[in-house]
Amino acid sequence: MRTERRWGLRALGLGYLLALLLAPVAMIFYKTFEHGLAPPLEAITSPDGLHALKLTLLMVAISVPLNTVFGVGCALLLVRHRARGSALIDAVINLPFAISPVVIGLSLYLLYGTHGWFGPTLAEAGIKVLFSVPGMVLASIFVSLPFVVRETVPVLQEIGTEQEQAASTLGANAWQTFWRVTLPAIRWGVAYGVVLTTARVLGEFGAVTIVSGSISGQTQTLPLFVEKQFQNFNAPGAYGASVVLALLALTTLLAMNVLKRKEDA
Amino acid sequence: MEAGVATRAEAPRAGLRLPGVGAGLGRGAVVLYLSLIVLLPLAALTSQAFEDGLSTFWQQVTSPQAVRSLELTFVCSLIVVAINAVFGTIIAWVLVRDDFRGKSAVNAVIDLPFALPTIVASLTLLTLYGNDSPVGIHLAFTRAAVVVALLFVTLPFVVRAVQPLLIEMDREMEEAAASLGAGGLTVFRRIVFPNLLPGIAAGVALAFARALGEFGSVLLFAGGLPQTLVASVFIRQQIESGNETGAAAVSVVLLAASLVMLAAISLIQRWSTRHAH
Numbered sequence: 001m002r003t004e005r006r007w008g009l010r011a012l013g014l015g016y017l018l019a020l021l022l023a024p025v026a027m028i029f030y031k032t033f034e035h036g037l038a039p040p041l042e043a044i045t046s047p048d049g050l051h052a053l054k055l056t057l058l059m060v061a062i063s064v065p066l067n068t069v070f071g072v073g074c075a076l077l078l079v080r081h082r083a084r085g086s087a088l089i090d091a092v093i094n095l096p097f098a099i100s101p102v103v104i105g106l107s108l109y110l111l112y113g114t115h116g117w118f119g120p121t122l123a124e125a126g127i128k129v130l131f132s133v134p135g136m137v138l139a140s141i142f143v144s145l146p147f148v149v150r151e152t153v154p155v156l157q158e159i160g161t162e163q164e165q166a167a168s169t170l171g172a173n174a175w176q177t178f179w180r181v182t183l184p185a186i187r188w189g190v191a192y193g194v195v196l197t198t199a200r201v202l203g204e205f206g207a208v209t210i211v212s213g214s215i216s217g218q219t220q221t222l223p224l225f226v227e228k229q230f231q232n233f234n235a236p237g238a239y240g241a242s243v244v245l246a247l248l249a250l251t252t253l254l255a256m257n258v259l260k261r262k263e264d265a
Numbered sequence: 266m267e268a269g270v271a272t273r274a275e276a277p278r279a280g281l282r283l284p285g286v287g288a289g290l291g292r293g294a295v296v297l298y299l300s301l302i303v304l305l306p307l308a309a310l311t312s313q314a315f316e317d318g319l320s321t322f323w324q325q326v327t328s329p330q331a332v333r334s335l336e337l338t339f340v341c342s343l344i345v346v347a348i349n350a351v352f353g354t355i356i357a358w359v360l361v362r363d364d365f366r367g368k369s370a371v372n373a374v375i376d377l378p379f380a381l382p383t384i385v386a387s388l389t390l391l392t393l394y395g396n397d398s399p400v401g402i403h404l405a406f407t408r409a410a411v412v413v414a415l416l417f418v419t420l421p422f423v424v425r426a427v428q429p430l431l432i433e434m435d436r437e438m439e440e441a442a443a444s445l446g447a448g449g450l451t452v453f454r455r456i457v458f459p460n461l462l463p464g465i466a467a468g469v470a471l472a473f474a475r476a477l478g479e480f481g482s483v484l485l486f487a488g489g490l491p492q493t494l495v496a497s498v499f500i501r502q503q504i505e506s507g508n509e510t511g512a513a514a515v516s517v518v519l520l521a522a523s524l525v526m527l528a529a530i531s532l533i534q535r536w537s538t539r540h541a542h
Contacts, residue, residue: 017356021377070298076291085292093299095303095527096303098523100519102497103516107309111310117305138302145302223384226382239388245382249381
């Protein structure tokens with residue numbers, strides 16, 4: 001390829017990335033610390049800000065383990081026990097990737113609302129799902145459901161069954177084979193899925209905003225806190241919380257790269 | 266660790282059984298989880314959309330506001346995937362075939378839109394292209410803002426779908442064509458592009474599905490003005506104003522579009538594996 005053309009394409013590609021990704025993200029860091037460290041720090045260490053951070057971490061602490069166990073189990077089922085109906089399970093797992101978060105939120109809202117199928121019964125039992133933690137957890141699980149399955153399935157296919165069969169022949173039971181042979185072989189794939197799940201749950205906005213009602217200090221995760229601060233014209237608050245989330249995203253990115261390299265190795 | 270485990274020899278089996286539970290029980294658990302988390306809520310949504318009959322559903326979906334928001338969503342999504350198909354392919358090419366310092370860092374940055382929360386994306390775009398834009402580009406609360414927000418969140422799809430194809434591609438074909446006198450453009454059009462097409466198509470389908478439902482990144486940057494009201498923002502407004510049936514009706518349209526896109530993606534994947542062999 002001629003040098004001018006190579007340079008032209010490079011400039012075009014990198015310029016696009018700069019204008020669309022890098023410059024805006026750099027700008028938010030600049031805006032946040034424009035007047036020093038104090039204003040954003042004050043905003044995110046306010047009671048509402050800290051509560052939002054804690055609630056966000058709670059979402060991760062509940063949703064990620066559940067989706068990891070489900071994801072690995074489901075991947076084993078899809079790869080090692082293919083049967084009729086597997087294709088359907090496969091299709092349903094992909095749904096959360098394609099459905100709008102707002103549609104997911106509304107679906108939960110309608111199922112658990114006062115006129116919903118489950119709402120009245122649960123209300124009688126004194127269980128509050130909407131506008132409280134359980135509903136937000138359900139939304140977080142829904143949106144982040146496919147990642148571990150999707151990352152584990154190809155790795156399972158790739159490692160094959162020879163070693164598992166050998167372990168089994170040597171007398172290992174199913175649990176031993178899983179913990180000693182299968183899991184060590186698929187761990188980086190699973191870990192990659194876990195990182196993606198975590199990132200998605202940390203940043204989830206649309207689904208959680210519908211089911212939570214975004215009540216400050218009660219049902220507000222960090223992304224919801226960003227919107228509320230923005231609406232209240234509290235720029236330091238919105239920027240400060242955004243930078244916390246952006247730093248978490250950059251950490252995710254770093255983890256993704258490390259894990260990809262381990263997976264390929 | 267497992268002290269005293271009786272090493273009862275079992276007949277060799279094909280692959281691993283699900284630990285502790287039979288495959289049937291495992292399948293039951295997976296179906297239950299999927300039903301509770303995914304299927305039941307979607308069933309409740311569909312039921313609400315048709316609660317007052319088909320005509321009410323139709324009325325809600327064809328209300329001027331709903332039609333306008335759906336139209337805007339589809340048109341913007343189409344524009345966005347067209348732009349990202351071109352730039353995604355260029356970026357993938359630069360990342361595979363070009364060589365410069367910092368290339369691996371650029372490669373890592375591509376996934377940023379996947380990792381960055383959408384509401385943060387919206388705010389970042391607003392700080393650079395909003396009303397007090399330091400570069401003098403004012404896009405906030407316009408249709409261009411919708412397009413830019415969607416470009417941001419869908420950027421990685423085409424790049425990541427095309428990249429592996431470019432890496433695997435046999436360069437001998439290109440060299441042969443070039444040595445026979447084909448110019449750069451001809452080589453691209455006749456050899457490179459047809460080989461990349463399955464990846465571009467898969468990336469475009471994923472990006473389109475994502476763009477149709479996108480909410481957070483559009484919200485702060487484009488707002489919910491009549492001229493920038495995408496379907497997801499419209500749905501939230503309907504929920505807030507108590508029109509649950511209207512919200513559910515438009516949601517069902519988006520849901521149907523999602524299902525079509527998923528079917529298209531699986532068809533593209535089948536087509537590209539056939540293509541490869």
